Amino acid sequence: MAADGRREQNIRFIIEMEDRIAQCKRCKSLLSCIRKPSMGKGDLEPEIILVFENDMTVAQNSDKLLELREIVKSQFNTSKIYHTFMVRCQPKACVIRSNTSCYLENKKLIDREYNCLLSGKYCEGIPIKPADESIISCLPFLLEELEILDPSTVILFGERVSDFVLKSYGIFKEISAGDAFYDGTGRVFISVPSPEEFTTEELQKLGDILSSTESQS
């Protein structure tokens, strides 16, 4: 397909998928305290996709995301990078909500300005890691996104992301940070530590992994 045609098709398919994500109610308990699910962002004909477990670390530290994107960009010599999430709806721990009547379950409890309708104050929920059930419910969206955008390289941030994504592709090998795996189409998946564990040193190590993977391809 011509480059322009592929880009248009990717845009169409991604918009259609995002519409379904926005309507998704598979994880009802997560929906009360979020405004909208997190969507992927970046180049829509990417060579590399970065996959994070959820939006928590990235949203809280956009400098880290920029830093990660920059090192991938310089090591792979490409700016065709996209990042996305394994779970779209950020779970939160909240004392106010857990002390509230079950009649409020499944109701939106947060307004457009992120104020809590129960306390009248800005949401004080603490972002937490998603449960396995949410990962299993949400994973099909990530797999669909990878199939639409068809990158040659996928970088998996964190053990859980590596574990769930690689198993979805039938790769059941033991995983250590820095390992590279190939699927049947030759796409490479690189397992790296989660963004929280990334230090400048880790960023350099990622650079070395990327260079050696590139020289093997």
Ligand code: SF4
């Ligand atoms: S986390 Fe994913 S599967 Fe669950 S409700 Fe949100 S979009 Fe749907």
